[in-house]
Amino acid sequence: MYADRAIDCELFVAVGIEARDRESRFPSAHVPGMFCYPFPGSRVHVKTLRASQVELVSLDCDPAVIHFNPAYLGIGEPYRQTDIYLLSGMARIRHSGRYAEIHAGHMVATCNSIDLSIEALTQCRMLVLRTDEPTHMMVKDHYEESLKVIDVERHPDGPLALSFLKTVVNEVKRANGELRASLESIVLTILGTLDNILDSEIPKRRALWQKSLLMQLKESIDRQLRVSDLRPATLAAEHHISTRQVHRVFSQTGETLMQYVKRRRLEGFASDLRDPELAHLKISEIASNWGMPDAAMLSKQFRVAYQMSPREYRKLHSLP
Structure with missing residues (x-):
């Protein structure tokens, strides 16, 4: 298992600016697929525990950039789902060139392990859960969007679930090596509750996403009506989606593409x-x-x- 890592070093990268060879600059400052870049004078403390079905990474940090990159998971790290819970502090996430601010109580759910960065704006405590098998609907149904941010605290079951997660983090900090079976069972139960919260939000958000995408597709088609070889694949590439998704969006309108x-x-x-x-x-x-x-x-x-x-x-x- 990975040992505790306390990091105190100069940051060579500003938020939103890629650094050259930044992984090689801090070879000890990461767990597989996750890299920490503290600001000057900041400290980051990472603790990782692995169980049979889930890996937990607790992270306490001063202002810093946390980068998640699936390319560095490596052989033997078959994670299908990565969820990040901000338990205290404020942060900003960056994915696909877009930013979103998050605060304590927010959950960042991903469809498979995706490339994203989190900038801790204040002192933050995070819990990262990575599972071998997908548990929430966004992964099971191959939902179109690869990342979702949910304010868990606003859900009726959210405050209790977050309270348990904070307790779990404290247990992780005290644990040495493997996660106890009893604690693993509790974590999986909490994860199921949080997935239910996420799944309850997805149908509403899916409907809004599909409505917006349909409008964008129709605008693209209307611009290209005079092109004789207009194809679904062309539209899919333009909007960075699959041809199957193009056809599926139109299937709900009563007419095919x-x-x-x-x-x-x-x-x-x-x-x-x-x-x-x-x-x-x-x-x-x-x-x-x-x-x-x-x-x-x-x-x-x-x-x-x-x-x-x-x-x-x-x-x-x-x-x-």
Whole structure:
């Protein structure tokens, strides 16, 4: 097991600025996948205990940067879930270029082990729990967002769970080596309660996330309607999600992704057919401008949508 590590050294990196070879500068200042960078004059005290199903890392620090990087977990460290509990103090998390302030009572839940940094703004006490198997819904259901911040203290069961976690930290500090089986059982029970709190928040947040993503996808599609080879994979790459997620978001709207694309193209095509300033263009030219070069397919789809051919539609709307 890892020994206690008290660190008192100069910080070579400012928050938000990557340092070169910072891991090699402080080779003793980390546990696998977790690196501590104290500010000048600050101290960090880390204690790690490992049990059969869970690893606990207690961390007391003055202002410092704590960096979590799954690339450094190494062989034999098969963690599927990392949850961080801020038990006292104030901090700021950084993930994917975004920041969020957190305070005592906040839980930072991750889907698998992800790359994130926590800047302790004051003296802080944290508890990091890493488990071999996923326990909360965000991991089990492969939830779209890889990180969630929950104010546990606001939940009815939150204050009691946090109180137990503070007791657990004190026990971890006194323990030597392995986590006692009785304490491990208590930790897993508390973890189950905290996961229930997180899971109760996810459906609400998932709905808001999917609504926002749907709007962004539709805006992207509308900008690219004239691109004939517009594909789900292109949209997925643009929004940093999988093609499966793209299709899943649209499945809740009553029409598929390609049905939406087809409808919007037909609407744009019909609008141009009604435009007197475009009367000099051939119907095939307008269709090509809207990413629909197949005349036979276009005529069939247009007739289904408007109960007449494109030529008849144009003639109808050109009458004085």
